Amino acid sequence: MTDEQRAAVVADFRKEHDGREPAYIGATNNRFGLKKIGEAIDPWRTPYGWSISTGPSGLFVIDCDGAEAVEWFREFCEENDIDLSQCPQVKTQSGGWHIYFADDAASPTRTAAGLKRWKSDDGKRIAGIDLRAAGGQTVAPNTLLTDGREYAAIEGTADLATAYASKSIPLVPQVLREWVGANRSKATTDVDDIEIAKLRAEVDGAPIPSFDEIVTPIGDLDFEAALSENARLRAAWESDVDGDHSAARMALANHLAMAFPGELTAAQYAAFLSEFEGAGTFDPEKRKRPAEAQKGRYDTRDIAREFAKAQMNYYAQHAPSDGSAFTAIEGEDGADQSASPKKAGVKSLIEFCAEYTPVEFLLDGVIERAKLYTMTAPTGAGKTTMLASLALAVAAGRDDVFGRETPQGRVLYCSFENPDDFRVKLMAAAEAHRIELGAINANFNILDVLRDPKALCKNAERSGPYALAIIDTLQAAFQGDDSNSNDQVKKFAQGIHPITLLEGRPSVIMAAHPVKGADKDKLVPYGGGALLNYVDGNYTLWKPQSSNVATLHYQGKFRGSTFSPISLDISGFESSLLDAKGRRRWLPVARIMDNEAAASARAREERDALSVDARWLHAISRAPEATQDVLSQTMGVSRPAAQRRLSKLKEQGLLALMDGKRVLTDAGRQKLAEAETAAKRTFEAVPEEDDAHL
Known part of the structure; x- marks a missing residue:
């Protein structure tokens, strides 16, 4: 430097x-x-x-x-x-x-x-x-x-x-x-797991070139010249490997890194291995085999790890820092x-404590001003529905929407994933909460054209000040090429964070999809793990698929004031919006529920769910050899719905496969018996009709 x-x-x-x-x-x-x-x-x-x-x-x-x-x-x-x-x-x-x-x-x-x-x-x-x-x-x-x-x-x-x-x-x-x-x-050499995953994705993402495609006269690498000039590379390439294929590959990777500094890619290294007699056998299924059967085999993870180690070794030995020594x-x-x-950065105790700033809430006791949050929820749980109500509550200064003090402020809603869906949910929520759109027009701005973080910050600065900024969703706004990359996702969050420092000290909430297959205990944002470490907190919204009751809480990380779970009724509302045939549209709206109402609704839904499960268990017990198509016809549902129900029963331990037949487990038989007993008691409690009235 x-x-x-x-x-x-x-x-x-x-x-x-x-x-x-x-x-x-x-x-x-x-x-x-x-x-x-x-x-x-x-x-x-x-x-x-x-x-x-x-x-x-x-x-x-x-x-x-x-x-x-x-x-x-x-x-x-x-x-x-x-x-x-x-x-x-x-x-x-x-x-x-x-x-x-x-x-x-x-x-x-x-x-x-x-x-x-x-x-x-x-x-x-x-x-x-x-x-x-x-x-x-x-x-x-x-x-x-x-x-x-x-x-x-x-x-x-x-x-x-x-x-x-x-x-x-x-x-x-x-x-x-x-x-x-x-x-x-x-x-x-220690290799970062994220780096390995990235390199492995490069190898898996495209066909591995042939050896002839990467060396001269067709390719870019003059391998013959490298062999003649580098005795160690030549020795590694021509070595007579006696069983230790891993060491032979590592030696080759090291010498290739030195022969082609900064030029070699992981895919090209894989191409060299395809021609290298000491490499062993390439086997994509290696990790599924018993430990003894894995010997002499390698897969894309081995390729990525060996390549990354060789590159690190090269940099450590031959590419010293280009930076300046630190200086006063x-x-x-x-x-x-x-x-x-x-x-x-050293401060006295009095100086440090004097910098305390009283906490200011956007939604009292729940959302702090000038903080960056994620809100993670599965598809269908009501992220956009809930955030539409929150945005309206802030723009109108309406405490009754969430049952908490909500000071009025301006809102920037970045609808990047599905603006059309957000539009109808916003209009339905405004109607359900009796909020006149004209009355809050000056307090509510929408950005529905994708912007990178830097441009987004400039938009927010020019059109602000704001009390709340919502990004719907994080995954739609992210413009990197690898949403699992810690480095890329963290840089994205760092690019969004300056919005919290703008005039008005807005809270910023990024709606996020969870990791694949997440249940209610694993609602963390899909993407690099560094994202969760960076944000101030991760709100969660969980709603069982067949339920109207959603729970707003937090998980994984939360800086600041904690709060008890908040129950929301996310059910259909008959709006004044019409479809093309002039029919009124039923649209979901998020409304606050007290604890008693939420508990009662959940209990009712659990009873209904038990009844549905019982009907399926009864049908299976009567026809254990019935195919999925037959069961879907018997229960009056689509084939995909039948597949989901059968998978759920199996995951709950109520159903198992035995000799090609579906059979009820002990737990399944017990649940069916309990449901039939409960149904019998219900029927017995219903008075019989008098014959005279028939």
């Missing part, structure tokens, strides 16, 4: 963070190394979050992850008389330890992961010691993460910025340098700002 580039970075930082001075500057072209750092730091909620380019800065950082690693390294230093008293030291967000040395080697020491490893008793968590040096990055001290954890300088140890500026960081002891060299061969930045008065604790 040149002086001009560094100055531009500093200027941008000052502009975006109210004149604050950055303590450290770093950059890298290693996208793998920066991935976790970028996902962990929240640029909207923390005043800083810099990574340090350890290579250009001449730093040699020992990274101890886990209690075992910390204890082992302390003992190692004691046994070898290594004095750490002058070393800057940082306690990491996970309880680990960063120890900083200066590296004066003529040839910079390369970053290495997995110099030593420990597994926890359950075999899941791995602790260890890594080295961050040339080609690496480390998180700067005083960095705050989204969950409040911090990379904190250890009290009593040297300040990193001051020690760096004064060149007083101790040099790497020779004994430590030798230990790193001796253990480098044991080092492994001078303020306008010429004073060194890096050593000032106030500039590092």
Whole structure:
């Protein structure tokens, strides 16, 4: 990074963070190394979050992850008389330890992961010691993460910025340098699961090219030249593999990454494997086979993992950071700002508490102003129906719609998924709640043309101020190419978040679809997991398919005031809207229900559901060999409806398949018996007609 580039970075930082001075500057072209750092730091909620380019800065950082690693390294230093008293030291967000040395080697020491490893008793968590040096990055001290954890300088140890500026960081002891060299061969590469999933999707998403298509004279890769120039690649390609196909593939991946730096794709690597005698057998069904039968086979997950590891190895060894060493930045008065604790975000207790701002609610006790929320609900649960009523309540300032104080304010409703559906639901809700559209016209704006987050923010700023902004839905608004990518989904949410900072401090709610097959206990937004970590809360709306009673609550994450579940009646309303034949339309409208009414409605629906299940169980018990078509005709429903009902009965443990027949389980027979007994009691309670009246 040149002086001009560094100055531009500093200027941008000052502009975006109210004149604050950055303590450290770093950059890298290693996208793998920066991935976790970028996902962990929240640029909207923390005043800083810099990574340090350890290579250009001449730093040699020992990274101890886990209690075992910390204890082992302390003992190692004691046994070898290594004095750490002058070393800057940082306690990491996970309880680990960063120890900083200066590296004066003529040839910079390369970053290495997995110099030593420990597994926890359950075999899941791995602790260890890594080295961050040339080609690496480390998180700067005083960095705050989204969950409040911090990379904190250890009290009593040297300040990193001051020690760096004064060149007083101790040099790497020779004994430590030798230990790193001796253990480098044991080092492994950690690969992010999201990166693997992304690469695997690339391999699965298109046909793997043939070997001939990717090498010259047809393709872009001059493999023959690479073989002649690279003895290690040639040895890996021609090796006589004796059983260890995984190691052979990894060796080939590493040498291909070095032979074609930045050029090779995961699909091309797969094409090389198709011609590589040591690769083993490609088997897409590998993971479904017994462990013993998996030997000598590989699938797209193996391809993605090996390719990602090879790319990381290449960047760690041959592509050191292109960033500047972190530097102390001078303020306008010429004073060194890096050593000032106030500039590092440190505040006194009184200063910190004085910044308290009273909570302001959009919907009293439920929705806070200036917060970013998701609202997750399955299709058909009533997301748009409920949000239409909420938007009307805010625009009109109507407390009775949700039974809570609702101050009047302006609304921006972004209807990106289905504007036509939203239009009729909005008009029906206004009629049901007796809200005149003309009376709230100035308070209600609709955006039904898709905009990217930046353009959306500008629209909101120009047409505001607003008290509420609704995005319906998150999935429709998202313009990335991978909605499961933590990086892409989080960037989308970060792009939406500035709306909460606009004049009016609007609440922003993004309607979201849940993960596939979600039940009422798994209502989290479909997409990268970083989304849930980023937003202030995730509202949920759950309504059984055959029910009119929906429950508004929260799940997964919720910052702020908690509240009890809110019951809503989402049932049909005969609106004045007409269809093409002049008939009035029945449309769903969300209306508040008190607890007693909701409990009574649920009990009635449960009784009805039991009766329906009982009829199906009775029909199956009478004709266990009946096909799905016959059952659908018997019960008077469509074939898909019959399939759904049979699947539900099986999932509930009431029905099983045995020798090609559907049979009732013990639980199914018990439920049928209970239903028949209840029906008998009901019929017995009905008085018989007098014959004289027949």
